[in-house]
Amino acid sequence: MQDPLHRYEFNSNSILNHVVEPSDMAQFKTILVTGGAGYIGSHCVVDLLETGYEVIAIDNFANAVGDDDGSPALRRVEQITGKKVVFYRADLLNKEQINDIFDKHRVECVIHFAALKAVGESMMQPLLYYQNNLLGMLNLLEVMRSHNCFQLVFSSSCTVYGEPEWLPITEVHPTGKITNVYGRTKYFIEEMLKDLSAADERWNVISLRYFNPVGAHPSGLIGEDPTKEFTNLMPFMAQVALGKKPALTVFGSDYPTPDGTGVRDYIHVMDLAAGHVAALRMISEKHIGLKVYNLGTGRGVSVKELVTVFERVTGAKVPLKYEARRHGDITAMWADPTLAKEELGWTSQYTVEEMCTDFWRWQTMNPDGYPKKAMKPNHIVNGNS
Numbered sequence: 001m002q003d004p005l006h007r008y009e010f011n012s013n014s015i016l017n018h019v020v021e022p023s024d025m026a027q028f029k030t031i032l033v034t035g036g037a038g039y040i041g042s043h044c045v046v047d048l049l050e051t052g053y054e055v056i057a058i059d060n061f062a063n064a065v066g067d068d069d070g071s072p073a074l075r076r077v078e079q080i081t082g083k084k085v086v087f088y089r090a091d092l093l094n095k096e097q098i099n100d101i102f103d104k105h106r107v108e109c110v111i112h113f114a115a116l117k118a119v120g121e122s123m124m125q126p127l128l129y130y131q132n133n134l135l136g137m138l139n140l141l142e143v144m145r146s147h148n149c150f151q152l153v154f155s156s157s158c159t160v161y162g163e164p165e166w167l168p169i170t171e172v173h174p175t176g177k178i179t180n181v182y183g184r185t186k187y188f189i190e191e192m193l194k195d196l197s198a199a200d201e202r203w204n205v206i207s208l209r210y211f212n213p214v215g216a217h218p219s220g221l222i223g224e225d226p227t228k229e230f231t232n233l234m235p236f237m238a239q240v241a242l243g244k245k246p247a248l249t250v251f252g253s254d255y256p257t258p259d260g261t262g263v264r265d266y267i268h269v270m271d272l273a274a275g276h277v278a279a280l281r282m283i284s285e286k287h288i289g290l291k292v293y294n295l296g297t298g299r300g301v302s303v304k305e306l307v308t309v310f311e312r313v314t315g316a317k318v319p320l321k322y323e324a325r326r327h328g329d330i331t332a333m334w335a336d337p338t339l340a341k342e343e344l345g346w347t348s349q350y351t352v353e354e355m356c357t358d359f360w361r362w363q364t365m366n367p368d369g370y371p372k373k374a375m376k377p378n379h380i381v382n383g384n385s
């Protein structure tokens with residue numbers, strides 16, 4: 001068994017300031033992670049285990065690879081950390097299943113990642129998104145309340161801000177003027193959480209608004225492997241660099257930005273994971289009701305800039321073709337992460353170079369993603385060993 005204060009020391013170029021201080025050892029012990037087999041969820045589980053928490057992860061494999069033995073991503077997490085993850089294949093729409101898990105384990109806090117997240121799909125299937133994301137959240141909150149668990153970290157998004165009225169975006173920026181259904185589900189849930197914490201002071205909730213998560217664990221063992229068609233820039237760029245797709249389409253080169261392409265705040269997924277550990281520490285230490293924090297680096301990077309850095313650090317070529325702006329895309333968005341720094345003691349550590357290097361390591365070590373095995377349709381997996 002590993003020393004709980006151990007941190008990965010291999011690849012010291014990529015890991016910065018990731019040493020666990022004794023004060024990280026929170027008072028909570030058992031954390032339920034919904035969507036734990038997914039991209040951000042699995043990276044967060046690594047950090048939770050290494051900080052000393054016990055993790056119960058659930059996932060319905062809607063957008064994560066699964067098999068009859070559980071989650072290949074979480075088996076890799078166990079390999080990285082030398083610790084066990086209890087895993088259930090479970091669906092938040094099945095309240096009974098969730099109830100059973102809470103009956104079985106004394107969950108002290110929930111980190112809720114599980115959600116459908118494809119913007120285009122959400123416009124074509126709004127009911128699917130409202131049912132899955134909103135009803136799933138409602139079921140989870142009800143089960144939590146019935147088991148006296150009132151601690152929650154919610155996975156929100158900078159999409160709740162819509163087209164920015166100012167930059168960098170601070171948490172007081174208005175929310176709600178959103179142009180897609182997926183984003184509205186995040187916004188509606190934040191509103192729901194506001195009402196809930198106002199009505200019942202037992203709730204202690206942090207909503208983390210992520211900017212654009214990219215990168216992978218520096219070991220190259222876990223990374224992003226969506227089971228659905230993906231449209232995000234970094235995974236698409238990596239597919240082009242691997243020769244699996246002929247060219248990267250740059251959507252819009254006439255934006256009012258320095259090089260004409262869209263600007264975003266890309267953030268390493270391990271920095272996001274650290275943000276969740278910081279949020280857990282905060283809600284384990286004090287009663288805050290509901291708080292909202294941006295998780296971004298504070299730096300805007302254009303599409304062209306990201307491609308240039310990616311080509312430089314990986315040595316791979318990414319042929320480009322230019323097309324019109326993508327419908328619904330905003331021009332530029334980056335965070336003011338000051339509040340998270342001041343109140344959570346969290347700042348991003350990884351550079352854009354490291355985001356590209358780590359993503360590329362995952363892609364080249366796993367060109368087809370996780371190993372895929374057949375899975376029986378309704379097989380309930382209990383345990384991940």
Ligand SMILES: O=c1ccn([C@@H]2O[C@H](COP(=O)(O)OP(=O)(O)O[C@H]3O[C@H](CO)[C@@H](O)[C@H](O)[C@H]3O)[C@@H](O)[C@H]2O)c(=O)[nH]1
Binds near residue numbers: 183234251262326329
């Ligand atoms: O093939 C591609 C893909 C993307 N882009 C551009 O790259 C930038 C980033 O795009 P993408 O990676 O798709 O992220 P966003 O559109 O910023 O959306 C992300 O960030 C949103 C928050 O703003 C979240 O709501 C979404 O879930 C998440 O995918 C944008 O300027 C796109 O126009 C391209 O030029 N070509």
